[in-house]
Amino acid sequence: MSAGAAGGNALERALREVAPERYDAYENLLRALAEGQVWMLLWHGSPGSPDAQYGNMDVAGQGYAPAATSSGQLAASGWARAHEVISGPEIAAALYRTRWGLWLDPHVPGGGVGIPWADLRRVAGGLDRLPAGPLGLSEPQVSAPQFYALLEQQAVDVRPVRALRRAWVRPALGEPYLAIGLDLYDTSPPAVEAVRALVQRALPHAPEGLAVSTVVLADDYDPVALWMRAHARPFFDREARPGPSQTSAQPGYGWPQQPWTGHPAR
Secondary structure, eight states: OOHHHHHHHHHHHHHHHOOTTOHHHHHHHHHHHHHSEEEEEEEESOTTOTTOEEOOEEETTEEEEEEESSHHHHHHHTOOSOEEEEEHHHHHHHHHTTTOEEEEOTTSTTOOEEEOHHHHHHHHHOTTTSOOSSOEEEOOOSOOHHHHHHHHHHHTTOTTEEEEEEEEEEOSSSOOEEEEEEEESOOSHHHHHHHHHHHHHHGGGSOTTOOEEEEETTOTTOHHHHHHHHHOOOSEEGGGSSSHHHHOOOTTOSOSSSOOOOOOOO
């Protein structure tokens, strides 16, 4: 059996197990996609040609590109135009950036399964690195005054920080955690690492057993960042603080002082 057929069969098996509220089965489907490949239906052109265009579906106002999970399913679909075989991570990375999802085997009884773009982002970026959806998001209920106070105190001296926000995240699978949203003037790697180091230094003052993660609010594809931008008020806001830093920013410049050069995490 070829590697492609094995990947397709793994996807088909996982697809058959998916059912409402079966988040574990859905996670297995995402894992099979991350390790396998799909047969993308091309509406125009041929694989690799400049005019190649995937097929498209509209489901409840959301766009999806249809795909078959194996060569056998492609044949069963009756698709008569060209197709492209591509790895799961590759197609996930290509689709989620345009906010398109992937619909697997729409021709089978029951209509197959759609994977929204937010979950394709997890496939592309690493299933273990990003929380499993659907996510429950709310204001934190846990009391952590020392932790928040230390974050505020240190943020004053770490100039990439414009503001800090927070959210309580409840993944579909796994333990809930506190997310600290980083609203930054500069999202370069040195600046991001400097602010994450700030959070790490404050962690010993967090309540015992509390899981804490950081999210860069400039990430337009992170559902936690999008929620915090829309709903969470900053608990630290440099531009709302009295003092020289509030008035030193000049029109056309994002920095309240000279650009941040970064420093090694300690």
